Amino acid sequence: MRNLDLIEVEKNLYSDEKYQLNDDQLEQAQKSFDFLQHFSEDKLIYGINTGFGPMAQYRIRKDQLKDLQYNLIRSHANGLGEYFPDLYSHATMISRLHSLSMGYSAASPDVLKSLEAFIRNSVYPLIPAHGGVGASGDLVQLAHLGQALIGEGRVRYRGEERDTKTLLRELNIAPVDLKLRDGLAILNGTSCMTGIGILNVIRAKRLMKWSIAAASLLNEITESYSDAFSETLNAAKKHTGQHQVAREMRKLLIDSKLIRKRPEHLFNGDEIKDTYFFTDKIQEYYSLRCVPQIIGPIYDAIENAEIVVINELNSASDNPIVCMSERDVLHGGNFHGDYVSFEMDKLKIGITKLSILLERQINYLLNPALNGKFPAFLNKGIPGLNYGLQGVQFTAVSNAAENQSLSFPASIHSISNNGDNQDVVSMGTNASWMTKRVIDNGFEILSIKMLTLAHALEIKGNYEKVSSAGISLLEQIRQEIPDFKEDTSYSVHLRKLIKKLDQ
Known part of the structure; x- marks a missing residue:
């Protein structure tokens, strides 16, 4: 499993040497996603076919599972305060991408590739400073990251705030089509506080x-x-x-x-x-x-x-x-x-x-x-x-x-x-x-x-x-x-x- 050190992350953040996924990471992500897709078919698993947080007691119908992931992102993208400088959004994206690349979240490879494309093209989601309580992950801030990945909200590109959907079309980056537990995988982690840290x-x-x-x-x-x-x-x-x-x-x-x-x-x-x-x-x-x-x-x-x-x-x-x-x-x-x-x-x-x-x-x-x-x-x-x-x-x-x-x-x-x-x-x-x-x-x-x-x-x-x-x-x-x-x-x-x- 690939591990990063401070020197490598500093290079990724302060030079043209961008974070890049390797074949092993993508293969691991695909295997984990495939395993979970099969494993979860006849089971009740939090965040796949249940509600979230205190709503986890509710079972979600099969025809509603995709909506569940989108609803999570949209309902939690409610942060306020100043937006992160680009450098801090960049660090947050590296942190989340690296965590997801380990396979423990079973995020679809499309999520990883989209995050990598944002980093490669220097597209920075507008992430607000206020909203995180740091327990079920950095839910609010990472929801704003997730919002950008699905082509919604606003981002900063070359110093200008842009409509995400329009910019992604210009850059030929497809919005992520959320699957299985992708929404939860994007939100449910400490990647924001870690990137800033x-x-x-x-x-x-x-x-x-x-x-x-x-x-x-x-x-x-x-x-x-x-x-x-x-x-x-x-x-x-x-x-x-x-x-x-x-x-x-x-x-x-x-x-x-x-x-x-x-x-x-x-x-x-x-x-x-x-x-x-x-x-x-x-x-x-x-x-x-x-x-x-x-x-x-x-x-x-x-x-x-x-x-x-x-x-x-x-x-x-x-x-x-x-x-x-x-x-x-x-x-x-x-x-x-x-x-x-x-x-x-x-x-x-x-x-x-x-x-x-x-x-x-x-x-x-x-x-x-x-x-x-x-x-x-x-x-x-x-x-x-x-x-x-x-x-x-x-x-x-x-x-x-x-x-x-x-x-x-x-x-x-x-x-x-x-x-x-x-x-x-x-x-x-x-x-x-x-x-x-x-x-x-x-x-x-x-x-x-x-x-x-x-x-x-x-x-x-x-x-x-x-x-x-x-x-x-x-x-x-x-x-x-x-x-x-x-x-x-x-x-x-x-x-x-x-x-x-x-x-």
């Missing part, structure tokens, strides 16, 4: 990488001591993330001539002789000194989230499950999204903590009472007449506060619904979507942090002592944000920098 992990990794680089440069331009990220100190704690963050900082700062070694200064008798008060900090503030210990747990959370969402991607999230090896159809709850929901909750808490760290590091650079090295708000002009970077701090603080509000766990917000059939739900799609918003805010705060770093380094000078990694980072920042001497609006330039960082 995969993108969250990809983007969180980028945010992490740049945040470590920014923290390293901050320690450099403030001439911090090296022992805080030394191998010996960090090895004294047994956490992988902490070790990895400290290792990356050492790598970035290896050729810095600004980072100080404590034995050469505070352990040097000649240096400290007859000194009662030291103007330089003996130990840096926590936002500088404790970077490995603060970012390390977030690193670990991202790594664990990757394991969970990739496991979910390579799983059968449906009900019932068609098991050909046992010649059986098994009823249970593989559509439930708590694995993804829990991990997204942890991930957004981690990114919120990272946002808080970034904002405090910004504040450190802007406040001369803290840093003792730079003018207030890194002002390059006339105090009182000019305001430096005072304005951007408000945005950073606002975003950090919003992230704190968004970080209450969605997974414990279970509300019974569906006639109390779904009495404990995961809210997995809410958790994934809220995590996306937290990451969006995190990139905005990071862009402001990068701007403050560039200003601080230019005020400090001493470029010949700055690490090669630090100079490279400064150059990348200034490619998107020019060095303005006068007060100016940075919003447009910060958006350009965010785009650069988030790719």
Whole structure:
């Protein structure tokens, strides 16, 4: 059975290397469909010849079975809110197609081929953000995907919203003719929350990488001591993330001539002789000194989230499950999204903590009472007449506060619904979507942090002592944000920098 990893999915999403079904997947789908068609002839099986949810007690006549599948899609395509960006619809389609290709859902091969055609032609169903409770799968969002597959509703194509039926005719893509349990197979899974979750992990990794680089440069331009990220100190704690963050900082700062070694200064008798008060900090503030210990747990959370969402991607999230090896159809709850929901909750808490760290590091650079090295708000002009970077701090603080509000766990917000059939739900799609918003805010705060770093380094000078990694980072920042001497609006330039960082 074909398994995907994060690297392959990232290529599918961010390059021209589209997800493609192989012959084995199509053969497996056909065998499973044929088996279920024969197996179900003289049996009562949920979602084939019964109603759905609390209506499962009703048996459906044979001449109504096709209508049953269409009715499911049409009745559940009632989401609201903003539509997913194309990238997120794309991730949802890959996730659902890959799950169906395993054969456990017994979806007809036509469904798989149609989904593949949508991906190949970059046709993106308009999927609303609001509606999923993440228990019997992402029913509402995936119903909007199903609506597009049967040629109804609206899609986005080449940046324009289009009528689905008209566009499919232009592209010579036939709407799916639903069979057996195709409607239920499309809807009844965690593919929406998983697709969003995969993108969250990809983007969180980028945010992490740049945040470590920014923290390293901050320690450099403030001439911090090296022992805080030394191998010996960090090895004294047994956490992988902490070790990895400290290792990356050492790598970035290896050729810095600004980072100080404590034995050469505070352990040097000649240096400290007859000194009662030291103007330089003996130990840096926590936002500088404790970077490995603060970012390390977030690193670990991202790594664990990757394991969970990739496991979910390579799983059968449906009900019932068609098991050909046992010649059986098994009823249970593989559509439930708590694995993804829990991990997204942890991930957004981690990114919120990272946002808080970034904002405090910004504040450190802007406040001369803290840093003792730079003018207030890194002002390059006339105090009182000019305001430096005072304005951007408000945005950073606002975003950090919003992230704190968004970080209450969605997974414990279970509300019974569906006639109390779904009495404990995961809210997995809410958790994934809220995590996306937290990451969006995190990139905005990071862009402001990068701007403050560039200003601080230019005020400090001493470029010949700055690490090669630090100079490279400064150059990348200034490619998107020019060095303005006068007060100016940075919003447009910060958006350009965010785009650069988030790719």
